Amino acid sequence: MACDDEALAIAGNMPELRCLQLIGNGLTDVGLTTILDGCPRLESLDLRACFHIELEGNLGNRLLEQIKDLCNKITPMENPDPPVEEVRNWLELPCDLMLMILMKVGPFDILESAQFVCKVWYTLCIEPVLWRTIHIQNVKDPHMVLKYEKMMFNAVNRSAGGLIDVSIEGFGSDQLCSYIASQSRQLKRLRLANCDTILSENVFVKALEKLSSLEELELTLWDFEYAEPISVIKSCHSLITTFKFNNLCSTSPYQPSDNEALAIAASMPQLRHLQLIGNNMTNVGLTAILDSCPRLQSLDLRACYYLDLEEDLGKRLSEQIKDLRHPYDSTEDYNFPTTDNDPYDYWQYDSNHNDYSATEPDYIDDNDYDYWPC
Structure with a gap:
């Protein structure tokens, strides 16, 4: 309904107006003319949907001359197009x-x-900067061992001799071990977990001899098929500061053994951190370690069930070791079994799962650029 009351009130009370919006107002040409007369400083005027304005005579021209920013009654009311989202290249x-x-x-x-x-x-x-640290884990399918090994060879190649940190779990071979050692003389950390496809003690001993910069070594659930790991421990150079040698404590039959503990005591005088989860050592082996490794700060003895820490040895441990895990402490944060009686299947996979080897992608040679479409 046409009505100029609001327009007349605006004109009579707001002489300093510069911006005015009256969308859908019922004013006519009379009310609009009064506003233009009463608000000489008006710069912006929005008259959209003011359908009673006719803009007869010179009123239209006056609007164009007096108002810099004008939206008249026929200006579309639709929302402007939303801003186009910038696509990051x-x-x-x-x-x-x-x-x-x-x-x-x-x-x-x-x-x-x-x-x-x-x-x-x-x-x-x-x-090469991307390949200073290489952690590859296969916990899904034993059929994929060869694929993961091929990936590892490729990764070592790309490191261009600058590899610092390697962690391999659930795959590996004698050849891969030898290759890492020959191509990674700067290696400082080596972790091998559940690598039961590395069979040769001699191959690994020779690999360790090449890794003169090695500071941290972890061997978890990893037995050689043809020999005890004592010679492996003895081959570790004396500068190693962190050693993790985790296995399954033998509970049936009863098989205490201090061979590994004595080898550690004799070979690693600079040790600061030692983890021996599931070891069969007795107080004799532990005492040898404490005597020979005076810098030892942290010691993890969880699941070392042949130890008796009730008397003097327990007191010595509490005085000498800052961070101590006792034989019966929780192993909730340890993802492997701790005794030979633990029910455990490392390969938790569907036995009907197909072998991927027929369809897995062939990792291209690093000199082949013709493969790429751009």
């Missing part, structure tokens, strides 16, 4: 930033997917 990111992102992705996902995005990404994915 990942190829335009600085190389340093992309390398930082790929470091977070990790070696497995780089080899499985990231390197196949495009040629630019592939070029970044073979940068």
Whole structure:
């Protein structure tokens, strides 16, 4: 309904107006003319959906001359198009930033997917800086051992001799062990867990002899098929500061043994951190370690059930070791069995699962750039 009451009130009371919005108002040409007369400083006027305005005579021209920002009654009311979301072109990111992102992705996902995005990404994915740390774990399928080993060979190649930290779980071979040692003389940390496909003690001993920079070594659930691991322990150079040698404590039959503990005491005087979960040593072996490793700060003796720490030895441990885990402490944070009686299947997989080897992607040679579409 046409009505100029509001327009007349505005004109009579707001002479300093600069911006006015009257969407859907019932004013007519009379009310609009009064506003223009009463508000000489008006710069912006929104008259959308004011359908009683006719803009007869010179009123239309006056609006155009007096008002800088005008929305008249026929200006569409629809919302403007939403701003177009900016699509980030990942190829335009600085190389340093992309390398930082790929470091977070990790070696497995780089080899499985990231390197196949495009040629630019592939070029970044073979940068040696990405391969200083390589952690690859196979806990799903024993059929995939060869695939993971092939990935590991590729990863070591890409490190270009700069490999610092290696963790392998659930796969491996004598050949891979030898290759890592020959190509990674700067290696400081080596972790091998459940690598029962590494069979030769002699191969591993020779590999350790090449790793003169090694500071941390972990061997978890890993027995050689043809020999006791004593010679492996003895072959570790004296500069190793962290050693983890975790196995299954023998509870049936009763088999206490201090051979490994005595070998550690004789070979690793610089030890600061020692983990021996599931070891069969007795108080004799533990005493030898405490005597020969005066810098030892942390000691994990969980599931070492042949130890008796009730008397003097227990007191000595509490005085000498800052961080001590006792034989019967919880192993909830340890993902492996601790005794030979523990029901445990490392390969928790579907027995009907098909072998992927027929369809798995062939990891391309690092010199082959013709593969990429861009």
